[in-house]
Amino acid sequence: MSETDRPEKQEPLTPQDFDAYRRIAETQQPPAGYDVTRLVAMRLVDPDPYTPGRYIPHDPRAAAQSITAAALDGLSAIVQRLNQVPTLERLAADFDPHRLYGGPGSEFLPSAAQMNARVGEVCAAAADEICSIQPGEPADRDPAILRLGVERTRSALLRSVRVHSLYHRSAHDHAQTRDYVAAMTADGAEVRASSTPGPRLVMVDRQHLFIDNHVIDGAEGNSGWHVFDRAAVAWVRSLFDLFWNMAVRWQDIGVNVSPLSERQWRILRELSAGYTQEQVGPRIKLxxxxxxxxxxxxxxxxxxxxxxxxxxxxxxxxxxxxxxx
Structure with missing residues (x-):
């Protein structure tokens, strides 16, 4: 719609306009000095072609219908233009495919209760995997919270969601943590331990990341961030893989029975000493x-x-x- 197509903005009729129209409708002259231009523009009156200075009144309902029709035409044009928006938005996929928008960013969760609630909400909707790192020395936790964690894990595993949890090696000596891990692994979770402390985090489906707060000074100790920027979450997923691959399976810690045979230990010793796989065979007669x-x-x-x-x-x-x- 061009500027010339747009209807002029009409100001509300004034008491003077009402008085002038009544006079004209009663075949009188409008008040001296009154400008009849507005009444003519609204098609309420027209100049009398046979009597200069006098005006012919029109039915106001016809003027109202004219204004309504013009407004509907304008609305129809607006609706047609708005209908183009979804089509234009679909074209965004073709706009420089290399400009991959990561996502809206993150949200701050200012308390432990809000963190736990959001983690539970996201884990309940997990479809592929849940990864977590619990660094540092273990401490006794509220049994109710532990039960909730076991229930979350079991629910995810029943949906065929992979669960990978990484703990500090010292957690293996903590009875409560051992019982918790035993319950998780019995349900199918994979658990490893590392002597290298990693950052505390929970990651779901490579789309959601929960981390401690390192931004807002003076916030509650257990506050944190829910990050859903794709690039940031993907980078942390690679970091998790680094810690995971350097860790030892939970069930291999502190046991007296080795998962490997004596022959396998001998081969590993030879490889660790710098011999190649071709050289190891003759040395141990294999x-x-x-x-x-x-x-x-x-x-x-x-x-x-x-x-x-x-x-x-x-x-x-x-x-x-x-x-x-």
């Missing part, structure tokens, strides 16, 4: 194929995907575990 099979069996026993993970685990076990040989 074929290369047998060495490869033992390494593969050791990876499977420890749920590792690569030999690099296996050797990293061996290095940690050799330094800190009484089961290392």
């Amino acid at each position: 074929s290369r194929r047998a060495v490869d099979k033992e390494i593969a069996a050791a990876r499977e026993a420890l749920s590792f995907r690569t030999t690099f993970q296996l050797m990293a685990w061996y290095g940690r076990a050799h330094r800190g575990s009484p089961t290392a040989r």
